[in-house]
Amino acid sequence: MVSDLVTSSTAADPRLLRAYRRLLRAYPPGPRRDELLDTLVESAPPGRRRPRLREMVNLLWHGSRARLGRPKSRGIVVLTLLVAVAGGCLGAGVANWVGWHAVEPLPTGAEAAEISETVFPGLTVWGGGEAARVVSQSDGEGIEYGYAVSWVKHTAATRDVAAYTAGVRARLEAAGWTVTGVDPPLDQTNVVDADPADRSESFTATRGRLGLRFNDYYWAGRPAYDGDGNATYYLWQEPPSWLLTVTWLGFLPGAFLAWLLTGWASRRLEPNPGITAPVAVGAVLAVLCVVPATLLALSSDGRADETAAPSWQGLAFSLRTPAVLFGLLAALLLFLAAVQRPPRRLPQWQRQATRGLDLARRRPVAAVALAAVTSLLTGLGLYALVTQQLLPGSCTPAVPSGIVDPPSARTSDKARVFIDRQATEDQRNLAQAAIWRGMGGSPEFAGDPRAPGFLSAYCSHGRVDSEVAERLPSHWSVELTSPGLFRGLAAEMMAMPGVVAVQHVPD
Known part of the structure; x- marks a missing residue:
């Protein structure tokens, strides 16, 4: 056999031989690779330099099935690919989270004071401070860059809305800001009982990756307890251009890890067909927790106003809840795979390491039920439930002052x-x-x-x-x-x- 293989390999085009060997890495290591290589080389017509597309797809498909421990199953490769896509989405979310934490925070200290003094010289300014990188929009329809709001109570100067707004624009431009948009003056033509003295003007500006929106609202005739408006500016930090690249680079390690874990679980569960179907259903549910949420984030541009962000830029924020659900299901499924009896081909020390879980292996349905009930009770907070419902007077309230x-x-x-x-x-x-x-x-x-x-x-x-x-x-x-x-x-x-x-x- 070896001599025939050497003869066939010598006669074949070296480029074809290298291509076949790369494709056969999809199969597990062992003599099967050599047998297939011999067959492929012998059946190749003279002069062929590269495999046909059909051969490539066939080798990768069947090699993946063999790698996953189920050479007779057609659905295992599809399921593993779906889990890998879900894992890749979570990997992209993790990379997005890391990328956002590398973005500079909003200005504080002297830099923030310089901006406030430029916008509101000589006035007492409230607000400012820090903000989360990405937040949910108030209507729950999308996400937006986290922003800090600074405001002042009206003075005689700020009530002259047009003049004060023009002065703010001039001061910002002198400080290196670029005005990117000016809103039209307030139009209340179709507003019932509108006060003709009401005024409102707004504009946006940028400096580097900082965005700023200024608003001056004056509502004449309102009672003192309601207030007659105020002047504000919003400040937010737009993400750097490299965030998209970092986000999707995280897809690859996430998908690779999910593929490896799914393959390991498949090989562990192969000797026990009774537990395979429930685990497959659980894997599909885990995929449904993540992939639709990711597609929804990608399909939304989120551009409702200046601070709104395309949803993919806040992928880590969008996938927080799906990631928790996926993690719980994945932990449960990997636990079920871990408690199966190790195949005899494993070394003795690996078989001994999991033999203590034989009870769960012999009763897989009970193990699933126990794990599900435990997860549910943990999620509800059994301790808090008991203390709040069964022990009146168990809390001494602390009243703030x-x-x-x-x-x-x-x-x-x-x-x-x-x-x-x-x-x-x-x-x-x-x-x-x-x-x-x-x-x-x-x-x-x-x-x-x-x-x-x-x-x-x-x-x-x-x-x-x-x-x-x-x-x-x-x-x-x-x-x-x-x-x-x-x-x-x-x-x-x-x-x-x-x-x-x-x-x-x-x-």
Whole structure:
């Protein structure tokens, strides 16, 4: 056999021989490679220099089936390819996350102060600070670059909207910014009962990868508690050009790792046909967790406004939940593969390493049920469920006082405003109006101690005694447009009667 192979190989064109050998690497190492090489060389017509396309596809297809431990299965290669695509998508998401963390953060310190002084010279500026790289849009329809909002209360100068906006543009251009777009003046032609004195002007500018949007709103005739508008600027960091390349380079190692793990699991499960079908269904579900979400991200350009980002630029953000589901399913399936009896061809020490899991191997259905129930109970938080429902009085509530802004809430867009339970309805209405003035959007009031979510402001687990709960302050949950707005909100709220605390809530 060897002498025949040497003779055939010598007679064949060296280029054809090298091509066949590369293709035969799809098969597992062993004598089968030599046998196939001999057959292919003998059947090749004289003068052929490269394999035919049909031969290439056939060798790769059957070689992959052999590699995956199921040479008689036609579906294993398709399933493995799908899992590899899902793994590649997750790999791209991980690379995207790493790439975003290499992007410079928003300006802070002296650089941020220089921008604020250019836009609002001589005024007290609230907001600014840090922001997440990518955030969800407020309507939940897409993602956008994380941005920091800075604002000032109106003065006589800022109420002259056109003149002040023109001055801001001139100062920014002198500081090296390029104005990229100017919005048309406010048009309220079709607005019922519109005040003709209302004014609004906006424009966008860039400097390097920094983007800036300026807005000046003046609503004449509004009552003092509602406020007559403000002047703001949004600042965000656009990603570098190399982020797309880094993101999709991460696809390759993710796909390769998923292929290897799927092949290993397939070979482990091959002696046990009864467990193969449930595992295959689980693998398909895992793929469905990731691939549609990735395709949806790729199909969206997200360009609703200046800060909105194409969804692929925030792929790591878009795939957070699908990645968790995929990871749980993958861990369960790999566990089932690990507990199977090792093939006899493995070395003795490898067989001994997994022999302690024979009980799970002998009862695979019970193992699946046990793993599923364990995962479910873990996800629901069994401990929190028991303590919250079965142990009244197990929590002693901690009532915040004053301004509470812990370091862990630095990039959080969530806040709470606490108001004394004895506050009058007018005081509550004035406080809620102040939340809007302080750039705290979408406040949700919780005043009933029995309502869902009321006690979560005081206890992360356990239950509060009903008499104690009745005396706790009511509170608003507030969504901040950007994390740095908390300081301005706190200053606005602590001046209101009845307000006892303003808390920046960590993510």
